[in-house]
Amino acid sequence: xxxxxxxxxxxxxxxxxxxxxxxxxxxxxxxxxxxxxxxxxxxxxxxxxxxxxxxxxxxxxxxxxxxxxxxxxxxxxxxxxxxxxxxxxxxxxxxxxxxxxxxxxxxxxxxxxxxxxxxxxxxxxxxxxxxxxxxxxxxxxxxxxxxxxxxxxxxxxxxxxxxxxxxxxxxxxxxxxxxxxxxxxxxxxxxxxxxxxxxxxxxxxxxxxxxxxxxxxxxxxxxxxxxxxxxxxxxxxxxxxxxxxxxxxxxxxxxxxxxxxxxxxxxxxxxxxxxxxxxxxxxxxxxxxxxxxxxxxxxxxxxxxxxxxxxxxxxxxxxxxxxxxxxxxxxxxxxxxxxxxxxxxxxxxxxxxxxxxxxxxxxxxxxxxxxxxxxxxxxxxxxxxxxxxxxxxxxxxxxxxxxxxxxxxxxxxxxxxxxxxxxxxxxxxxxxxxxxxxxxxxxxxxxxxxxxxxxxxxxxxxxxxxxxxxxxxxxxxxxxxxxxxxxxxxxxxxxxxxxxxxxxxxxxxxxxxxxxxxxxxxxxxxxxxxxxxx
Numbered sequence: 001x002x003x004x005x006x007x008x009x010x011x012x013x014x015x016x017x018x019x020x021x022x023x024x025x026x027x028x029x030x031x032x033x034x035x036x037x038x039x040x041x042x043x044x045x046x047x048x049x050x051x052x053x054x055x056x057x058x059x060x061x062x063x064x065x066x067x068x069x070x071x072x073x074x075x076x077x078x079x080x081x082x083x084x085x086x087x088x089x090x091x092x093x094x095x096x097x098x099x100x101x102x103x104x105x106x107x108x109x110x111x112x113x114x115x116x117x118x119x120x121x122x123x124x125x126x127x128x129x130x131x132x133x134x135x136x137x138x139x140x141x142x143x144x145x146x147x148x149x150x151x152x153x154x155x156x157x158x159x160x161x162x163x164x165x166x167x168x169x170x171x172x173x174x175x176x177x178x179x180x181x182x183x184x185x186x187x188x189x190x191x192x193x194x195x196x197x198x199x200x201x202x203x204x205x206x207x208x209x210x211x212x213x214x215x216x217x218x219x220x221x222x223x224x225x226x227x228x229x230x231x232x233x234x235x236x237x238x239x240x241x242x243x244x245x246x247x248x249x250x251x252x253x254x255x256x257x258x259x260x261x262x263x264x265x266x267x268x269x270x271x272x273x274x275x276x277x278x279x280x281x282x283x284x285x286x287x288x289x290x291x292x293x294x295x296x297x298x299x300x301x302x303x304x305x306x307x308x309x310x311x312x313x314x315x316x317x318x319x320x321x322x323x324x325x326x327x328x329x330x331x332x333x334x335x336x337x338x339x340x341x342x343x344x345x346x347x348x349x350x351x352x353x354x355x356x357x358x359x360x361x362x363x364x365x366x367x368x369x370x371x372x373x374x375x376x377x378x379x380x381x382x383x384x385x386x387x388x389x390x391x392x393x394x395x396x397x398x399x400x401x402x403x404x405x406x407x408x409x410x411x412x413x414x415x416x417x418x419x420x421x422x423x424x425x426x427x428x429x430x431x432x433x434x435x436x437x438x439x440x441x442x443x444x445x446x447x448x449x450x451x452x453x454x455x456x457x458x459x460x461x462x463x464x465x466x467x468x469x470x471x472x473x474x475x476x477x478x479x480x481x482x483x484x485x486x487x488x489x490x491x492x493x494x495x496x497x498x499x500x501x502x503x504x505x506x507x508x509x510x511x512x513x514x515x516x517x518x519x520x521x522x523x524x525x526x527x528x529x530x531x532x533x534x
Contacts, residue, residue, distance in 0.1 A: 005232050008258055008408060010292055012225075015261040015285075033165050037198040041224035044231075044243040044251065053220070053242045053250055054084045061187065061215035062180055064203055066194035066222045067097065068260045070267040074222050075137035077252055078191045079144065081220070091186040092150050093179045097193060098138045099124065099154030101175055107154050111146050134267070141191075153179060155192065169196060169205045176202075177209035185215075194221060199248060221251040228257050235484060238410050256409045262361040282356060282364060283310035289368035293404050294375070297494050301375050308371060309353035318355060325351035344469075347401075349374045349382050362405045362412050369404020370397065373497050380500040391456045391468055392504035398472020399479060399511075400497065406480035414473035417442060434466040441471060445509045453505055475508065478515035 057063050065081060068074040085092055099107050103124045110120040121127055121135060145152045157171030172192060179188050196202045197219050206217070221227070227245070231237040231253065242252050262285070287305050294301040309325060311318050319337050322328070328336065328350070339346055339355070345363040346355045347370035354367045374381050385393055406412055415423075417439065424435035437457055444452035457463045479496075482488045501507050 005229075008232065008256060008410075009229070012258050012261065014288055015258065015265060018265055019261060027162050029162050030165065033195055033201070036200055037195045038226060040198045040200070040249070041221055041245060041251065042226040044227050044245045046244050047236070047240045048242040048244055048250065050241050053252070054081075056218055056250060057081060057085055057187075057189075057220070058088045059216065060218040061185060062176065062190065062203075062206065062217045063188070063220060064190045064192065064197035064217065065220045066197045066224075067191050068194060068222065068263065069134050069137075070263040071255070071260045072137040072263075073255055074260075075141060075191070077222060077254055078189070079141050082141070082144065082150075082189055085187055085189060086148065088187065091184055092148075093186045093188045094141065094145055094150055094152045095155045095172075095176050095179065095188055095190040095192075096138070096141070096152060097156045097172065097191060097196070098134070099152075100156045100158065101154050101171065102157070104154050107152060111142065111152060113146070151179075151186075155190070165195070165201075169202045172196070172202055173205035173209045176206050180206070180210060180215045181213055194224070197221065217248060219249045221245070221249070223253060223255055223257055223260055224251050225257045227251045228253060232410070238484065253411075255411050259361050259409055259411075282312055285361070286310050286354060286356070286364045286368055289365050289408065290371050293365070293368055293407060294372050296407060297372065297490065297497055299372055299376055299494060299497055301372055304352075304375055305371065307352055309351065310356065311353060312356045312358075322348060322351045322353055325353055344465075347371055347374065349379075362409055365405040365408040366401040369401045369407075372404070373397065373400050376498045377500050385504075387458065388453050388456045389504050391464060392508045393501055394465075394468040395472040395475065395508050396501055396504055398469055399475035399508075402473045402476025403479045403483075403493075406476065410480070410484070414477045415470065417474065420470065430462070430466075433463060434470060437463070437467045438470045438474075441467065442474065442512070445512045449505050449509045452509065471508075475511060475515070479511070482515050 063081070063085075065078045066074075067078065082092065082094065106115065106120060106123045109115040110117075115123070117139075126135065142152065144150070153175045155172035155175050157168055159165075159167035159171065161167075172190075176188060176190060179186060190197070190202070192202060199219060203217050203219065227243055228237060231240050231243070237253065240253050242250055244250055265285075287308065287310075290301055290305045290308070294305075309321065311321060318340050319333055322336055323333060326348075336348070340357075342357075345357045345360075345367050347353075347367045348355065354371065356363050356367065381397070402412075402414065420435045420438050423431050424439060427435055437455065441452055441455050444455055457467060479488065479493075483493065499507065
């Protein structure tokens with residue numbers, strides 16, 4: 001874990017520089033405002049369970065939840081807190097920075113069903129701009145409010161100039177204080193930018209507005225950098241869901257700050273319209289990831305990464321570009337086209353190209369690991385094999401890719417064997433079949449490799465891909481856990497990247513037995529806002 005921490009910090013610093021370039025107008029006041037937040041979140045006292053977080057929230061009158069606007073997980077976590085707070089039976093008021101106070105009437109009309117989504121966003125001056133817009137993160141919150149008939153108040157205000165942050169705090173404090181002064185003493189759940197919710201910022205202004213009216217408050221940050229890196233240094237980031245910073249401050253830990261950064265950069269790049277992503281966006285990130293993973297594993301990638309073609313959903317002629325990079329038969333091109341349409345990322349060795357199905361840091365890191373692997377073994381990565389050997393080789397490649405992504409984002413999780421059991425019992429037909437093979441193969445591997453070979457699916461490519469993906473992720477997850485515990489070393493990882501796998505079934509079985517428990521994470525409870533995988 002300590003070794004991979006340097007990789008995460010390196011990526012974090014690189015992305016921080018990119019963000020700084022996007023926010024060149026940051027004033028001395030902004031920097032001072034940020035430093036106060038950083039000082040407040042520098043240390044923590046102890047770890048908490050999510051149940052303990054819910055208990056703290058239930059006892060408060062106002063809860064300030066820190067938001068990272070471009071990270072949908074931040075809004076999902078807030079939504080989970082709201083759902084939990086509903087169980088208290090108290091009247092809830094949701095206070096959202098997403099809506100300016102001056103648009104309260106528009107918000108009320110939308111919640112009452114008198115205004116459609118498109119018109120609502122347009123009247124607020126926030127037209128939907130595409131998949132990286134922040135609206136999809138807030139839509140489920142307003143949907144729940146409409147369903148449960150919750151009061152929602154807009155608390156943002158326009159305040160340009162050097163005192164913008166302070167003025168926005170004052171503007172938000174007024175409607176929050178008015179809600180808190182109600183005789184029935186509602187529970188007010190605020191969602192506002194992370195810097196704003198530090199006690200000396202918005203909470204202080206609300207207290208000033210309340211005057212002699214006493215109300216208890218709680219701050220809930222999300223993925224504060226100081227907390228995250230401190231947990232990571234202790235090797236506790238993966239098993240910790242929340243921490244206590246002070247009597248009035250908690251912090252949820254649901255993803256790496258690197259992922260939060262990337263969401264902002266993706267948002268900025270999506271807003272750039274015709275700006276070439278292969279110059280400043282995800283292609284650049286992919287190259288940095290590949291170099292960092294190479295350095296971490298002690299495997300030199302040299303200038304080979306500079307020649308990698310990075311393709312994403314923004315590229316409409318993916319197959320044509322691939323065919324210009326390498327020779328493919330018509331059948332192979334059809335297979336590539338099917339893969340692109342499947343919305344799964346892939347490293348295509350022959351074309352020295354990567355297809356990223358989404359602007360996801362996890363996907364980019366996974367394919368960067370595949371690229372590093374290709375640099376190590378060359379053509380052995382796509383050698384001709386029997387169907388059985390090809391299956392197990394793909395499982396191993398998937399494991400290496402998932403492991404690489406976990407170096408960058410230790411909070412990433414895969415579908416466990418327990419969850420595959422749930423899918424076998426309750427899933428739809430195709431998913432049930434994948435679950436059945438995954439469970440049977442994982443059990444057979446421990447006892448008899450030859451028996452496991454006979455279970456390799458025949459005929460269906462979709463089944464072949466689905467099962468090898470599931471087993472590979474399970475092995476990659478087990479590798480990441482073992483590496484975090486120190487039971488496998490960096491030298492072991494380097495040897496794995498360099499192994500041509502002449503007998504892939506034997507290699508996969510050996511690793512499975514070495515990395516028990518395989519596919520189960522008994523010490524880690526599923527995140528509250530994680531649904532069963534589909």
